Amino acid sequence: MATATAPLGIYLAVPFCRSKCSFCNFASQVYAPGIYAEYAALLAREIALTAAATGSGGCDRRRVDTIYWGGGTPSLLPPPALAAILGVLGEHFQFEPDCEHTMEVAPGTLTPELLDLLPRLTPPVNRVSLGVQSFQDEETRAVGRLHRRSTVVDDIARLRAAGIANFNLDLIAGLPHQTPASWRESLGLALEQEPPHLSVYMLEVDDDSRLGHELLAGGVRYHAHHVPDDEAIADAYELAWERLAAAGRPGYEISNFAQPGAESRHNLKYWTRRPYLGFGVDAHSLVDAPLPARYANPDTLAAFSEPLRQGRLPRGAAAPVSARAAAEEFLFLGLRLARGLDREAIAAAAAPVPGYAEWLEPRFQAQLAAGLLEEHEGRIVLTPRGRLLSNRVFAEFLA
Ligand code: SF4
Known part of the structure; x- marks a missing residue:
């Protein structure tokens, strides 16, 4: 565990999505956009209350060298709300000059207004993670994603034009309709975009997603009967390790691949137990002062929001590690x-x-x-x- 002076990572959770992907087991849901502004205000309140609370991990103008917006789909928040949340963070923390600032973006949600704002935020967003999952339209359609291959290619070109050349592409091995040939082609199309970083996950089969539940039940909804078998998924994952390493992006973590120097500094904090504070629904924190401790926010919007509306933090005391x-x-x-x-x-x-x-x-x-x-x-x-x-x-x- 790092010392109490180690710079912090900050995680900001936004639990909204335009549609719920069938494979997704995250704490995210589809809500009417009218709720976004209130959530942003509650997130800002949580940051302020955390900073005010004693024993919270020592915000107190502490240095921050990574910020990560995840969820959910943070790119759905209105741009002024993103700026306001960062403004509150800036009141309580000091951003390092080279702060890695990542935002997860669902392809197709990068509006001109958002793209214009990202590099002008304080600190600027300098890294984007695109939830691509597959470059095969049949596969993304089957799991309920709203984007197409052309959307991703277009978003990457627009990010580069806006000066954000550091990006990650998320891919999933094991989507319905995936074949060895379609996976090989997806990897090739991903590499054509010259991403500095890729994340490759194997499809998770559990009761927390609709597709996982259907697979466990042996049903056919959500194209479950078109999901490759375990051996094929393992082969696809292994192929990714070989192919991405050969393309100069070796795996540096079980699911993550990068050009040397483009590894996610934020995510490395999780794997090396550096301190981080998470804000928002289902956000987790590891604090190092006065003692190493962990705490987590509720994983539903209602349980997160209600205490904050009443001016209270939505969680109990941190549990010492x-x-x-x-x-x-x-x-x-x-x-x-x-x-x-x-x-x-x-x-x-x-x-x-x-x-x-x-x-x-x-x-x-x-x-x-x-x-x-x-x-x-x-x-x-x-x-x-x-x-x-x-x-x-x-x-x-x-x-
Ligand atoms: S995979 Fe991402 S975009 Fe899809 S529902 Fe889950 S959080 Fe939302």
């Missing part, structure tokens, strides 16, 4: 990174927990023997198979 939890987080977050963890750092992380290092070693050995981890020059990393089964690997290190 125990030494054991800190050591476990260090392991399962650090192993997500392609560089893995070195033995000395693992020993240092385990040291505060009596007996943990001894408890851990046979588990490492079992994962090494199973071919899910490998060790090179004192560093432990996931193997390609370990990346596919990462949750199983990480579960081994949890009490």
